[in-house]
Amino acid sequence: MQQPIDMKRFEQLKAAGDLPSPRGVAIAIIRLTQSMDVSMAELARVIKGDPAFVGRLIKAANGSLGKGRRAVVSVQDALMVLGLPAVRTMALGFSLLSNYRRGACEAFDYTRFWSFSLVMALSMQALALRVRMVASDEAFSLGLLARVGELALTTLYPAEFGRVLHEIAAAPASRQLDLEQAAFAMNHCELGAAMLLDWGMPLPMANAARFYETPERAGICEDAREAALMQCLVLSRAIAQLCLAPESEHxxxxxxxLRLSGRLGVSRGDFVALCEQIGRDWGEWGRLLLLDTGRVPAFTELSARDETAVAKTAAPAGEACPESGADARVAQEPDGGRAAEADKVLRVLVVGATDEERGRIRAALKTSEFFFVDGNDDDLVIERAIDVQPQLMIIDWSQDDCADWVRALRSTRFGRSLYLLALLDSLDDTILGEAAEAGVDDFLARPVRTSALSVRLKAGRRTIALQRRLEHESEELRHFAAELAISNRRLQEAAMTDVLTGVPNRRYAIDRMQMEWTACARHHRPLSVMIVDLDDFKEVNDAHGHDVGDMALRQVADALRSELRVQDVVCRTGGDEFLVICPDSDLNAALACGERLRAAAAGLQIDTGGPSLRLSVSIGVATRDDSMPGMKALTKLADRGAFLAKQRGRNCVVALQVPGSAF
Structure with missing residues (x-):
């Protein structure tokens, strides 16, 4: 049974503290934007504390403007253009990008993941400016975070998700969502949608992220605004796949x-121009975010080829957007193995220092991966450290404001385990005390002697090795906890599922009804329920036996489920009785749905392998109103409607709130 991940289960994952989450200045921005009385000046002051985010925010604001508009050059202007919700989501997305460039899942290509997400963000922004189904800045955020569920699974279950990716690499035809469902009792689309809702993204956008890989399951009318949003997300994913695919696949x-763009009403010429602009923006954003973007495809040349010839080599319509595992699986490019190997060596970042000192450090650590940065720009140092995430950092303490940005690094998650070695011009007690208070682990006096440098670096290596061992042991504990969480989730799901029909059982129905009742009362939304009772089911059991009766129950349950919307749920609450919960449905909509269920059951020819049977159902419908003291009153009213339907000759739908309403 595939049920959407509910917020109760999501809260359990969230409480563990391992889900990807914003950090640093992004948290302050998010908190401020959630306040109704925050001033633009106060928000701008906080944003200016992160120069990297300032540049990204201004660039995003300019990207959301139409042609011929005056360019945005200040934080205040960017805030006026984007608005608080978009700024909040962008702070979240860029914080995740900065802090989750690497992870414990060696099979997952983090760089490719973020480059892919960046193309999706730019594609959504460009499409939003043309289709006008959502604000372009909101579309940018949705594209950037649409695949965040995959990042969450790599963080929660790195070893298990790695095995899923290996399975996909071994059998490319397998569906990533199905493998995830089997491994974790949830998939990345469900988890990602729950995270987006938790972060305050509107429900239609979260639903688009949940279903854009399986749009056939969304149950949305093609003319609805949500359908256009989902089609844009599907097309954005296709553009990203092409941008990161080998040239032979273009x-x-x-x-x-081209077919997808036509459905959205974007002409061939406009779409090609849009893709060319996305390619240019991809390169610019890649440089801004320190991401490898690769070579931009020749969209104009591809479009100019003979359309018939292209169609012969194109994938069938159902394969236009293969599973995203093809983008996140074990890296098949030549640099994929090197990326995993780079995590096994010592990453060293040297700030400042002379060329001679850098040469000696490199000679003393021959197998390490080195990165150098000048210490003149504090923001650049911190940005580079967050990007590289070194294990060993050597600092020229003669640089300005060293103590301040060392404290800033120590406040980050990776900075707490960073080994810091300071190069000092003198061993003055005041300087030593300042360095120690800021968080330096060891020091080395100038001029740097090779023997002293070797001793200090060996001590650093030993400390880092011990940290790695502790991290490995912690990872084993997390792995055990992850397996236990998956087992508990499966047990919980089994406890909530009717074994015979595969639909939720009475226990699930009670919990779900309580949740929907509370939500509808809080947000003043309609809620309807239906009691569906099989007619003359006892005679089937008496005449043909319980085995045939079980077959009939299973097939009727499947027929009912096939006629419901995605957000509706059918539960088996008794021997031959089902409860249908319809959130956001008024009485008229529920009556129409009840008629669809009645017709589906009446038209079902039950295959028993022997006698062919037909059954009908009697349905009672009720809608919540303010006079009802609780959910029991609602279900009781629907139950009375089903009883009246039986009295009126069965095979009909009755709602006591509309006297005489039987179809």
């Missing part, structure tokens, strides 16, 4: 993209 992927 022609095959281009033709389905």
């Amino acid at each position: 022609a095959r992927l281009m033709a389905p993209m």
Whole structure:
């Protein structure tokens, strides 16, 4: 049974503290934007504390403007253009990008993941400016975070998710969502949608992220605004796949993209121009975010090829957007193995120092991966450290404001375990005390002697090795906890599922009703329920036996489920009785749904392998109103409607709130 992840289960994952989450200045921005009385000046002051975010915010604001508009050059202007919700989501997305460039899942290509997400963000922004189904800045955020569920699974279950990716690499035809469901009792789309809702993203956007990989399951009318949003997300994913695919695959992927753009009402010429602009923006954003973007495809040339020839080599329409595991699986490019190997060596970041000192450090650590940065720009040092995430950092203490940005690094998650070695011009007690208070682990006096440097670096290596061992042991504990959480989730799901029919059982129905009742009361939304009772089911059991009766129950349950919307749920609450919960449905909509269920049951020819049977159902419908003291009153009213339907001759739908309403 595939049920959407509910917020109760999501809160359990969230409480563990391992889900990807914003950090640093992003948290302050998010908290401020959630306040109704925050001033633009106060928010701008906080944003200016993160120069890297300032640049990204201004660039995003300019990207959301139409042609011929005056360029945004200040934080205040950017805030006026984007608005608080978009700024909050962008702070979240860019914080995740900065802090989750690496992770424990060696099979997952983090760099490719973020480059792919960046193309999706730019594609959504460009499409939003043309289709006008959502604000372009909100579309940018949705594209950037649409695949965040995959990042969450790599963080929660790195070893298990790695095995899923290996399975996909071994059998490319397998569906990533199905493998995730089997491994974790949830998939990345469900988890990502729950995270987006938790972060305050509107429900239609979260639903688009949940279903854009399986739009056939969304149950949304093609003319609805949500359908256009989902189609834009599907097309953005296709553009990202083409941008990161080998050149030999470009022609095959281009033709389905042109068909998708046509459905959105974007002409061929406009779409090609849009893709060319996305490619240029991809390169600029990549440099801004320190991401490898690769070579931009020749969209104009691909479009100019003979359309018939392209169609012959294009994938079938159902394969236009293959599972995203093809983008996140074990890296098949030549640099994929090197990326995993780089995490096994010592990453060293040297700030300042002379060329001679850098040479000696490199000679003393021959197998390490080195990065150098000048210490003149404090923001650049911190940004580079967050990007590289070194294990050993050597600092020229003669640089200005060293103590301040060392404290800033120590406040980050990776900075707490960072080994810091300071190069001092003198061993003055005041300087030593300042360095120690800021968080330096060891020091080395100038001029740097090779023997002293070797001793200090060996001590650093031993400390880092001990940290790695502790991290490995902690990872084993987390792995055990993850397996236990998955087992508990499966047991919980089994306890909530009716074994015979595979639909939720009475226990689930009670919990779900309580949740929906509370939500509808809080937000003043409609809620309807239906009691569906099989007619003359006892005679089936008496005449043909319980085995045939069980077959009939299973097939009727499947027929009922097939006629419901995605947000509706059918539960088996008794031997031959079902409860249908319909959130956001008024009485008229519920009556129409009840008629669909009645017709589906009446038209079902039950296959028993022997006698062919037909059954009908009697349905009672009720809608919540303010006079009802609780959910029991609502279900009791629907139950009375089902009883009246039986009295009126069965095979009909009755709602006591509309006297005489039987179809």
